[in-house]
Amino acid sequence: MSQRPQSAEESSVGIVETQSVRLFDQDNPLVLASGAVVPEVDVAYETYGTLDETGSNAIFICHALTGDAHAAGRHRSEDHRPGWWDTMIGPGKPIDTDRFFVIADNLIGGCQGTTGPASTNPATGRPYGLDFPLLQIADFVTVHRALLDHLGVRRLLSVIGGSMGGMQALQWALSYPEQVGSAVIIAASSRLNAQNIAFSAVARESIMRDPGFAGGRYLETGTSPDTGLSIARMMAHITYQSGQGMDQKFGRRYQFGEDATRGFGVDFAVESYLDYQGRIFLSRFDALSYLYLTRVMDYFDPFAEEDAAQALAEAGSPCLVLSFDSDWRFDTTHSRAIVRALEQQRVPVSFREIRSPWGHDSFLLTIEDYHATVAAFLRRVSVAAAQGRRDRGGVR
Amino acid sequence: MTLRPDQAMVSRFVPDGSRVLDLGCGRGSLMRYLMDRRGCTGTGVEIAPEAVVETISKGVPLIELDIDRELDEFGDKSYDVVVLSRVLQATYKPREVLSQMARIGSRCIVSVPNMGYWRHRWVLMRGHMPMSKELPHAWYDTPNIHLSTLADLEELFDVVGLDVWERQLFTPDGRLRNYPDRVANLMAANAIYVLTPRG
Numbered sequence: 317m318s319q320r321p322q323s324a325e326e327s328s329v330g331i332v333e334t335q336s337v338r339l340f341d342q343d344n345p346l347v348l349a350s351g352a353v354v355p356e357v358d359v360a361y362e363t364y365g366t367l368d369e370t371g372s373n374a375i376f377i378c379h380a381l382t383g384d385a386h387a388a389g390r391h392r393s394e395d396h397r398p399g400w401w402d403t404m405i406g407p408g409k410p411i412d413t414d415r416f417f418v419i420a421d422n423l424i425g426g427c428q429g430t431t432g433p434a435s436t437n438p439a440t441g442r443p444y445g446l447d448f449p450l451l452q453i454a455d456f457v458t459v460h461r462a463l464l465d466h467l468g469v470r471r472l473l474s475v476i477g478g479s480m481g482g483m484q485a486l487q488w489a490l491s492y493p494e495q496v497g498s499a500v501i502i503a504a505s506s507r508l509n510a511q512n513i514a515f516s517a518v519a520r521e522s523i524m525r526d527p528g529f530a531g532g533r534y535l536e537t538g539t540s541p542d543t544g545l546s547i548a549r550m551m552a553h554i555t556y557q558s559g560q561g562m563d564q565k566f567g568r569r570y571q572f573g574e575d576a577t578r579g580f581g582v583d584f585a586v587e588s589y590l591d592y593q594g595r596i597f598l599s600r601f602d603a604l605s606y607l608y609l610t611r612v613m614d615y616f617d618p619f620a621e622e623d624a625a626q627a628l629a630e631a632g633s634p635c636l637v638l639s640f641d642s643d644w645r646f647d648t649t650h651s652r653a654i655v656r657a658l659e660q661q662r663v664p665v666s667f668r669e670i671r672s673p674w675g676h677d678s679f680l681l682t683i684e685d686y687h688a689t690v691a692a693f694l695r696r697v698s699v700a701a702a703q704g705r706r707d708r709g710g711v712r
Numbered sequence: 713m714t715l716r717p718d719q720a721m722v723s724r725f726v727p728d729g730s731r732v733l734d735l736g737c738g739r740g741s742l743m744r745y746l747m748d749r750r751g752c753t754g755t756g757v758e759i760a761p762e763a764v765v766e767t768i769s770k771g772v773p774l775i776e777l778d779i780d781r782e783l784d785e786f787g788d789k790s791y792d793v794v795v796l797s798r799v800l801q802a803t804y805k806p807r808e809v810l811s812q813m814a815r816i817g818s819r820c821i822v823s824v825p826n827m828g829y830w831r832h833r834w835v836l837m838r839g840h841m842p843m844s845k846e847l848p849h850a851w852y853d854t855p856n857i858h859l860s861t862l863a864d865l866e867e868l869f870d871v872v873g874l875d876v877w878e879r880q881l882f883t884p885d886g887r888l889r890n891y892p893d894r895v896a897n898l899m900a901a902n903a904i905y906v907l908t909p910r911g
Contacts, residue, residue: 660787664773692769700771
């Protein structure tokens with residue numbers, strides 16, 4: 317059995333609250349990798365667990381395309397669903413909040429508390445829209461690091477992420493290996509292929525061709541590219557699952573029974589599911605953020621520089637790379653390419669392809685082998701870090 | 713940390729500080745030992761899930777892949793030493809595996825059971841497939857599908873361009889013995905070869 321039901325109460329971080337902090341302002345603006353400047357950046361974040369005396373048990377969680385700072389626990393006890401990675405983060409879970417201090421934030425360019433293209437441009441008093449500068453994965457890392465400074469955390473035991481979160485973990489480890497004790501890179505890619513880019517392109521087209529998009533000025537015109545955004549989400553949802561997984565979940569089941577009238581609406585269960593996913597997405601996601609964040613992935617190519625992993629190899633920070641055998645959004649060849657690049661430059665890297673029928677979304681689910689591997693890796697890096705501190709002559 | 717006697721023997725041929733690729737590393741004990749005691753770095757390769765998790769929990773870099781099909785993942789001459797300890801007989805394509813080792817490593821260490829050992833010959837003479845402490849499986853459920861004699865194996869080394877730099881011969885209970893060349897294939901139950909790729 318690959319998936320077991322989660323008993324939420326027994327291992328939850330409990331009630332949590334999203335915090336907000338202004339990390340960059342007019343006096344200290346955010347300078348992006350491109351050289352562009354964002355004058356004010358607010359960041360939404362959550363933390364779980366307690367930072368130990370030596371400040372050495374911090375783990376940073378990087379979210380994927382549509383994630384947010386609410387990675388675990390519940391905001392209110394009556395919340396129907398916990399944070400997006402509650403399967404992974406909590407007491408006794410692989411990212412064990414009894415042992416680790418866990419930090420999760422919302423990405424710049426996002427729309428769930430952190431500054432993004434829907435935020436107000438202080439220069440104009442109007443929403444940025446398409447005037448918001450293009451971002452890179454390295455910019456996400458810059459903002460994560462500023463959050464760490466704010467929290468007084470100097471070094472991470474690990475940086476962990478799935479999908480686009482894995483790209484951030486990888487970039488962070490490559491750029492600042494002395495800060496990152498280890499990295500866990502799950503269902504990610506270091507270089508999108510034509511098919512990956514094509515899917516993102518269709519999603520963006522679907523948004524931009526919606527008349528409600530109004531050239532990116534929809535927040536001022538009072539329109540909204542709801543149709544485009546929900547179709548983008550519906551299509552993306554198909555790529556997050558496997559054919560086998562969808563068959564298992566929906567098969568060819570009818571939504572309204574055998575005798576219902578046939579037409580072009582929601583006849584099959586899978587259509588109802590997509591329709592629902594498309595609609596609920598509108599309540600929590602912004603179309604401009606969708607454009608900006610997908611575009612970031614398209615250009616990500618950290619190993620374009622030949623010696624990209626040299627600093628990481630010298631630091632010797634171990635990396636764990638995981639893929640899922642039914643994932644075709646970022647299939648195992650993507651993870652293997654990351655492993656090859658790291659291994660060839662002598663970074664200590666471990667790799668597994670986890671069996672799971674659930675496609676790309678597997679990284680969000682409770683899969684025994686997957687969780688056992690992450691837990692084993694983190695236990696080891698935490699023991700090794702403690703050992704290292706002792707070897708260097710006591711706690712600092 | 714304690715090593716199996718055959719692993720301890722293999723470790724003697726790994727130079728201090730070398731970069732090691734251990735193919736079929738099991739639970740990672742040899743790699744851990746080489747990292748801790750001998751200043752080595754490197755990678756273990758394994759495919760059995762429980763062994764993989766245990767190796768990772770030891771802090772040994774572990775790449776899960778199929779030795780028969782996926783050794784292309786490793787670059788030419790990217791390791792000082794490639795170890796294949798009691799694994800060759802369980803591969804589907806021993807020739808391919810050895811060729812890959814010759815490509816990847818500057819030195820290869822191969823440890824194998826010897827089917828030419830006189831007890832095995834005797835059992836076969838009496839009409840049965842050999843079994844022993846080293847090869848405890850019945851013929852129908854053994855993972856050891858490519859058993860060879862030392863004579864046959866040395867021919868294959870030659871074919872794939874691996875020169876025998878050193879050969880160590882062992883009794884069934886793992887004691888080192890200096891059998892003369894002409895009876896080695898008859899008397900040795902196990903052997904460890906240290907090989908260098910030709911040219």
